[in-house]
Amino acid sequence: MKPPKRWAVPVAADTQHDLRLLPAAISIWLGTLTAAMFGWWMALVCGVLTALAAIVVVVRFRGRDPTFFAMGAALLVCALVMAGPLAIRLLRAEEDAVRPLAVRGDTAVARVVLTDRPRPIRGAGFAGMQAGTRSVLLSAELDRVEVAGRPVASTGRVLLIAPVAGWLELLPGQRVTATGTLTPSTQGTTLTVAVVSVRGPPGEVSGAPWWQRVAETMRAGLRKACEGVSEEAAGLLPGLAIGDTSALSPRVEREFLAAGMTHLTAVSGSNVAIVCGAILVLLRAFRRGPRFSAVAAGAALAGFVVLAGPDPSVLRAGVMGGIGLLALALGRSGSVLSALSVAVCGLLVYDPAMAVNFGFALSVLATAGLVLLAPRWAEALTSRGLPAGFAAGLTVPLAAFVVTAPVLAGMAGQLSLVSVVANVVAAPVVAPATVLTVFATVVATFWPGAARVLVALAEPEADWLITVARHAARAPGAVVPWPGGWAGGLLAVLALVAIWLVFRRRKSRIVLAVLLVLVLLVFVPPKLVAPAWPPGNWAMVTCDVGQGDAVVLATAEPGRAVLIDTGPEPGPVDECLKRLGVERIPLLIISHLHADHIGGLTSVFEGRAVGAVAVGPGRAPSWAWRQIEETTRRQGIPLAELTIGQRLDWPGLTIDVLGPHYVTQRSADQQNGTAINNASVVLRAATSAGRVLLTGDVELAAQADLLEEGDALRADVLKVPHHGSRYSLPQFLAAVEPRVAMVSVGAGNRYGHPAKSTLDTLAAVGALVTRTDTDGDVAVLADQGGPVVSRRRR
Numbered sequence: 193m194k195p196p197k198r199w200a201v202p203v204a205a206d207t208q209h210d211l212r213l214l215p216a217a218i219s220i221w222l223g224t225l226t227a228a229m230f231g232w233w234m235a236l237v238c239g240v241l242t243a244l245a246a247i248v249v250v251v252r253f254r255g256r257d258p259t260f261f262a263m264g265a266a267l268l269v270c271a272l273v274m275a276g277p278l279a280i281r282l283l284r285a286e287e288d289a290v291r292p293l294a295v296r297g298d299t300a301v302a303r304v305v306l307t308d309r310p311r312p313i314r315g316a317g318f319a320g321m322q323a324g325t326r327s328v329l330l331s332a333e334l335d336r337v338e339v340a341g342r343p344v345a346s347t348g349r350v351l352l353i354a355p356v357a358g359w360l361e362l363l364p365g366q367r368v369t370a371t372g373t374l375t376p377s378t379q380g381t382t383l384t385v386a387v388v389s390v391r392g393p394p395g396e397v398s399g400a401p402w403w404q405r406v407a408e409t410m411r412a413g414l415r416k417a418c419e420g421v422s423e424e425a426a427g428l429l430p431g432l433a434i435g436d437t438s439a440l441s442p443r444v445e446r447e448f449l450a451a452g453m454t455h456l457t458a459v460s461g462s463n464v465a466i467v468c469g470a471i472l473v474l475l476r477a478f479r480r481g482p483r484f485s486a487v488a489a490g491a492a493l494a495g496f497v498v499l500a501g502p503d504p505s506v507l508r509a510g511v512m513g514g515i516g517l518l519a520l521a522l523g524r525s526g527s528v529l530s531a532l533s534v535a536v537c538g539l540l541v542y543d544p545a546m547a548v549n550f551g552f553a554l555s556v557l558a559t560a561g562l563v564l565l566a567p568r569w570a571e572a573l574t575s576r577g578l579p580a581g582f583a584a585g586l587t588v589p590l591a592a593f594v595v596t597a598p599v600l601a602g603m604a605g606q607l608s609l610v611s612v613v614a615n616v617v618a619a620p621v622v623a624p625a626t627v628l629t630v631f632a633t634v635v636a637t638f639w640p641g642a643a644r645v646l647v648a649l650a651e652p653e654a655d656w657l658i659t660v661a662r663h664a665a666r667a668p669g670a671v672v673p674w675p676g677g678w679a680g681g682l683l684a685v686l687a688l689v690a691i692w693l694v695f696r697r698r699k700s701r702i703v704l705a706v707l708l709v710l711v712l713l714v715f716v717p718p719k720l721v722a723p724a725w726p727p728g729n730w731a732m733v734t735c736d737v738g739q740g741d742a743v744v745l746a747t748a749e750p751g752r753a754v755l756i757d758t759g760p761e762p763g764p765v766d767e768c769l770k771r772l773g774v775e776r777i778p779l780l781i782i783s784h785l786h787a788d789h790i791g792g793l794t795s796v797f798e799g800r801a802v803g804a805v806a807v808g809p810g811r812a813p814s815w816a817w818r819q820i821e822e823t824t825r826r827q828g829i830p831l832a833e834l835t836i837g838q839r840l841d842w843p844g845l846t847i848d849v850l851g852p853h854y855v856t857q858r859s860a861d862q863q864n865g866t867a868i869n870n871a872s873v874v875l876r877a878a879t880s881a882g883r884v885l886l887t888g889d890v891e892l893a894a895q896a897d898l899l900e901e902g903d904a905l906r907a908d909v910l911k912v913p914h915h916g917s918r919y920s921l922p923q924f925l926a927a928v929e930p931r932v933a934m935v936s937v938g939a940g941n942r943y944g945h946p947a948k949s950t951l952d953t954l955a956a957v958g959a960l961v962t963r964t965d966t967d968g969d970v971a972v973l974a975d976q977g978g979p980v981v982s983r984r985r986r
Contacts, residue, residue, distance in 0.1 A: 212259055213533035216266035221556075223274045224540050224547035228382050232282035239275025246271055273541060282544060285383045288348045293339055294374040294386035300339045301371050302388060303396070304332035304350060306364050309501040312438050313353075316739075316760055316791075322815050323761060323791055325438070328359050334385075335367065339374075348385035351377065358393030363400035363408055364501065370394060382545040407499045411436060413636025414629070417643035423794075425654040429647060431457035432622070432654070433629035434500045443763035443795070444658055449604070450665035452593070452611025453618060455558075456657065458551070459500045466626045468493050499633065507542075511535040529563055532556070550603045554596050561595035562588060589615035594688060601674045602681030608671055614664040618657050625653035666767070725984045726772050730971040731881035732909065735759065735768035736964040736984075739938030739945070740788030743886060743911055744772060745877055748844025751775040755796065756875065756886055760788040760938075762795035768969055769800065771984075778803040778842060781834070783888030784872040785816035786865070793820065797827055806832045808852055810871035834873055846878040850904065851890070853897035869914060870894035880974040882908030885928055889914040895924040902927075908979050909934065909972050910959070916946025922953045932979050933959040934970055941965075 223238030249264030293300065310328035315321075330352040337344045352359075352370055362368065372390035400408075411434065418426035424444055430436035437445070437457050448454045468489040475485040497510040536556055539546055546552040566587045573583035589612050601607050608614075628650040636643035664670060674680050694700040726733065735742040737759025745754045753774045759765045769777075780802055782790055796802060805824050811817045824831040840847040851874030872888025885907035890898070891914060898905060899921075910930035913920060915937045925933075933954045937945045946963065954961050962970040962981055969984040 212263045213266050213530050215263055216270040217533035217536040220270045220537050220540055224544045227282055228548045232279055232286050235274050235279040235282055239271045242267055243271035285348055288346050288385040289344050290346045290385045294376045298339050298374050300337050300374050302337040303335040303369050305335055306362055306366050307331045308364055310360050323787055325356055328354055349383045351384055351387045352390055354390035363404040365401040365404050367398040368394040369396040403498050409637055410633050414633040417632055417636050417647045420644050421651040424658055425651045428654045429629045429650055432626050435459035442761055447661040447665040450671050451614040451661040452608035453614055453661050459506045466623050467496050467630055470627050532559055553599045557595040558592045561591040565591040585616055598681040598684035601684040602677055605674055605676030606671050607674050610664040610667050610670045614660055618660045621653035621656050625650045727971055727973050727982045729974050731879040731974050732884055732972040734934045734936050734964055734970045735765055736968045737764040739941045741936045745845055747842040754779050756781045757783050757789040758792035758796055760791040762792050765792040766795035766798055776801045780805045782807045784810055784868055790816055793823055802829055804830045804832055806834050808834055808873040812868050848876045850874040850876055866891055881972045881979040884909040886911045887913040891919040892921055895921045916950045918947035918949050920950045925953050926957050930959045932981055933961045935963045937963055937965045939965040
C-alpha cells in the first residue's frame with residue numbers, strides 16, 4: 193500500500209513546505225478582520241461556517257489522508273476559538289461602559305498600565321511653532337476610570353494622546369493616572385474602547401519593571417554614542433537597529449517612503465534574523481551544537497524584543513522572524529510556513545486589532561513571499577545561468593514587493609516603482625549596519641568609547657542607505673499615484689494577477705511588449721519635447737516648498753543666485769536649488785523668523801557655498817533666532833542685519849531694502865504672530881525680467897506703512913504677502929500694479945490660503961496669478977514684452 197500523498201508545494205529540489213496549517217491561519221485572520229469591521233457577531237458567523245467546513249474535511253478524509261485530516265482538525269480548532277473566546281472578548285469590548293461616554297465626549301480620570309513606549313507625533317513647523325515632536329501616542333490598559341467622580345467598570349484598552357512634557361520618558365509597565373477627554377476609537381470592534389486626549393502631566397507614576405529600565409539605559413547609551421556622527425546618520429542608525437525613529441529626519445523619512453525602504457527603519461523579521469543570525473554564526477564558529485545555538489539565539493531574540501519595545505509590531509516581528517530563524521537553525525526548513533501560520537493564529541488571538549493593522553499584513557505577506565516565491569524564482573534564475581548570490585539578492589526584494597504591493601497601494605495611495613532596485617542596491621550594507629549598531633547598543637552602558645567606535649564604523653553604511661534613498665526618490669516616476677483604500681488594494685491584486693497570467697504564455701508576452709511600446713510612444717515623446725526645466729533665461733523662481741516661502745533670484749553668473757527664505761522643512765528647497773543648478777549663494781536672506789521661512793535652512797548648505805545670511809531687525813520667536821545663530825556659527829559664515837535704504841549689488845541683480853517700517857517695541861517673548869509677520873524684510877529687486885517686490889508675510893499694518901513709498905512700490909512681479917491670506921489691503925495691491933502675482937502656498941493647507949478675496953483683488957488689477965500648490969515651481973523669464981511665466985507642474 194502506497195503512503196498517502198503529502199500536500200506540499202515544491203520550492204527547490206529538496207525542499208517542501210507544509211501547508212496544513214495555512215487554511216486555519218487564513219480563516220482566523222479573515223474572521224477577525226470582518227469582526228473588527230462589522231461587529232463581534234461576524235466572529236461568531238465566521239466561526240460557525242469554518243466549523244462546518246472543518247467537519248466536512250475531517251469526516252471526508254478521516255482514515256484516508258492524514259494531511260487533509262490534520263488540516264480539517266486545525267480549522268476546527270480555529271473555528272471554536274473564533275466562535276467562542278474571540279467572539280465573547282470582542283462582544284465585551286464592544287459593549288464596554290466607556291464607549292458611550294467617549295461618544296458624549298466626557299472628561300475622565302483614568303488609572304492605566306502602559307503597554308508600549310511613547311510614540312512621538314511630529315508636526316511641521318508653522319508660524320511661531322517650531323517643527324518637531326509636540327505630543328506622544330501611548331497604548332494602555334484601563335485599571336480603573338472615573339467620570340464626574342463616579343467609577344466606571346471597564347477593563348478595555350485605551351489610546352492616550354498626551355503632551356511631550358512628563359510623558360515622553362515613561363516606560364511600558366508603569367502605572368499612571370491620566371485626566372483627559374474621551375473620544376471614540378477609530379479601530380472598529382477591537383479591544384481599544386476609547387481615545388483619551390490628555391491634558392497636563394501624568395499623575396501617581398509607579399516604577400517601571402527592571403528589564404524596561406535596563407533597556408531604556410541601553411537605548412539612551414546608543415543615542416549618546418550617535419552624537420559623534422552626522423545628524424541624518426544619527427537619526428537613522430537607531431531605527432535600523434531597534435526601530436527607534438524618534439530622531440529620524442523628516443526628510444530622510446519621506447525619501448525612504450518614496451524609495452520603498454521604510455521597512456528598514458521598522459523592526460521586522462529581517463532585523464531579528466540579522467541579530468540572531470549573527471549569534472548563530474558566532475556560536476557555530478566555536479563549534480557549538482545546533483540546539484545550544486538555537487537556545488542562545490532565542491535568548492538574544494527575547495532581549496532584542498524588550499530592547500525594541502513590546503508594542504504589537506515588535507512582538508509580531510519577534511514571533512515570526514524568530515520562529516522561522518530557529519526552525520532553519522534546527523534544520524527544519526520545511527516547517528517555516530507552519531511556524532508562520534501558528535504565529536498568525538497566536539498573535540490574532542492575543543490581539544485581534546492586529547487583523548486591521550497594516551504592519552501586521554505587511555509582515556505576514558512579506559514572510560510568506562520570502563518563503564514561497566523567492567526560492568522558486570531564485571532557482572529559476574540560477575537554472576538560466578545567473579549566479580546564485582545575485583539571483584537571491586534580486587528575487588528577495590522582488591518577492592517582497594510583489595506580495596506587499598496591494599497593501600502598500602491601499603495604505604499610501606501610491607506605489608514606488610524604484611523599490612526593488614533601491615533595496616537591491618541597499619541590501620549589502622543593511623546587515624553590517626544593523627549588527628554594528630546593535631553591538632554598540634549592548635556595550636554603550638559599560639564601554640561608551642567602544643560604542644562610539646562601532647557607531648562610527650556603521651556611519652558609512654547609514655550614509656550609503658540615505659544616498660540610495662535620496663537618489664531613488666529623485667528618479668523620474670519613482671512614485672506613481674494609485675487609488676487608496678480597499679479599492680486600490682484590490683485593483684493592485686487584479687493588476688498583479690493579470691501580469692502573472694500574461695507572462696505564462698509566450699503570445700501574451702509578445703502582446704504585452706507591443707502594448708508597452710505603444711505606451712512609450714504615446715507618453716515619452718511629450719516628455720522629451722516638453723520645455724526643459726529650468727528655462728535658460730530665468731530671472732526668478734518661486735520654489736514649491738509647501739506651506740512656506742523660498743524665492744530664488746538669478747544673477748548674471750551661471751550657478752550663482754540669491755535666496756530669500758528656505759521653506760518649512762529641509763529637502764524641498766534643496767531639491768529646487770538642485771533643479772536650478774545653483775551652486776553658490778552669495779547671500780541668503782531670511783524675511784522673518786517664522787518656521788515656514790527658516791525650516792529648510794540646514795539643507796541649503798548641502799553641496800553649495802553660502803556667503804552670508806542676512807536677517808531683519810526681528811528676533812522673535814527666540815527659538816528661531818537661536819537656531820539661525822547656531823547654524824551660521826556651525827557653518828562658519830557671517831550673520832548680518834539688513835536696514836532700510838540698504839542696496840545690494842551683483843552682476844545682473846540689484847536689491848533695495850524697503851522695510852520693515854513696522855517694528856514693535858515688545859520683547860521677543862511678547863510678540864504675537866501678526867507682529868512678527870509685520871516685521872518682515874521687504875525687498876525690491878531689479879532683475880533681467882523687470883522689478884520684483886518681495887513682501888515676506890507683511891499684513892495690514894505693515895502694508896499701510898509701505899504705501900508711503902508711493903511709486904517705489906510699483907513692480908512687474910509681486911510675491912504676494914503671507915501666502916495670499918485675506919489680510920491684504922486692496923490699496924496696497926493696487927499700488928504695486930503687478931503684471932504677475934506669485935503665491936507661495938501649500939496644497940490643502942488648513943489656513944484657507946490663498947483667500948478668494950485676495951485672488952479677486954489681484955485679478956481686478958490685471959495680474960496673472962500663479963500658485964505653487966497647483967503650478968509647482970514657477971519661473972519668471974526675461975522677455976522684450978515684459979515678464980513671462982514658466983511653470984514646472986507637480
